[in-house]
Amino acid sequence: MKNxxxxxxxxxxxxxxxxxxxxxxxxxxxxxxxxINGKWKVIxxxxxxxxxxxxxxxxxxxxxxxxILTFADDSxxxxxxxxxxxxxxxxxxxxIHIVSYGGTKIAQPVxxxxxxxxxxxxxxxxxxxxxxxxxxxDSQKSVTLSHx
Numbered sequence: 001m002k003n004x005x006x007x008x009x010x011x012x013x014x015x016x017x018x019x020x021x022x023x024x025x026x027x028x029x030x031x032x033x034x035x036i037n038g039k040w041k042v043i044x045x046x047x048x049x050x051x052x053x054x055x056x057x058x059x060x061x062x063x064x065x066x067x068i069l070t071f072a073d074d075s076x077x078x079x080x081x082x083x084x085x086x087x088x089x090x091x092x093x094x095x096i097h098i099v100s101y102g103g104t105k106i107a108q109p110v111x112x113x114x115x116x117x118x119x120x121x122x123x124x125x126x127x128x129x130x131x132x133x134x135x136x137x138d139s140q141k142s143v144t145l146s147h148x
Contacts, residue, residue, distance in 0.1 A: 027126070027128070027131060027133060027144075028128055029094075029126035029127065029128060030127060030128040030129065033127050033128065033129075035071075035073075035091065036071045036091070036096075036125060036127055036132055037071050037072050037073065038070070038071060038147055038148070039068065039069070039070045039078075039147070039148040040068070040069050040070075040071065040132050040145035040146065040147060040148060041066050041067065041068045041069075041145055041146050041148050042056075042066065042067035042068075042069075042111075042115055042143055042144075042145050043055065043056075043131075043144055043145060043146050044143070044144045045114060045141070045142070045143050045144075046141060046142045046143075046144065047140070047141050048139075048140050048141065048142070049140050049141075054114075056111055059109075059110040059111055059114065060109045060110040060111065061081060061109050061110070061111035061112075062081060062082065062109040062111075065081040065082060065109065065111065065112070066079070066081065066111075067079070067080050067081060067111065067112060067115045068148065069145070071089070074088055074089060074090060074099075075087070075088055075089075076088070076089055076101075080103065080105075080108065080112040080115055080116060081108055081109050081111055081112030082106065082107055082108055082109065082112060083103050083104040083105055083106060083108055083112065084103050084104060085101065085102065085103030085104075086101075086102065086103060087099070087100050087101035087102065087119075088100045094124050094125055094126065095123065095124050095125075096122055096123070096124060096125050096134065098119055098120055098122055101119045101120065114143075115143065118136050118141075118143065121136035121137060122134045122135070122136045122143075123135055123136055123138075123139065124139065129147070130146060130147050131144055131145065131146055131147065132144070132145045132146075132147070133145075
């Protein structure tokens with residue numbers, strides 16, 4: 001029984017660590033996609049200078065609550081963990097400017113705060129069929145979202 005438990009525990013740890021690596025594996029911008037319309041869920045934050053990736057299990061997200069955004073033309077809306085939000089944005093090529101962003105911020109866990117703190121710093125993006133990567137801090141950091 002102990003050996004079975006060890007095998008299951010090892011498999012779980014291996015799977016979680018592989019998921020962190022898989023997040024950034026072979027991310028390719030698809031220049032044929034000209035907009036970011038659709039529903040997206042935040043899956044990680046990358047710091048390229050430090051070489052670190054933060055996923056939801058690394059910080060408090062209150063039982064796995066997500067940051068989920070819907071982009072449509074020049075509007076965005078969705079949920080930042082415990083709160084709803086809306087905003088406006090503009091695109092120029094692969095550059096993005098968040099014009100406005102707001103919503104409730106009541107009792108938001110760390111996972112939601114992380115997004116709220118960087119939203120106005122977002123400068124550019126890369127996108128493909130499965131993922132959207134929003135860059136900030138002179139492209140030294142990014143937040144990666146998966147298509148819902």
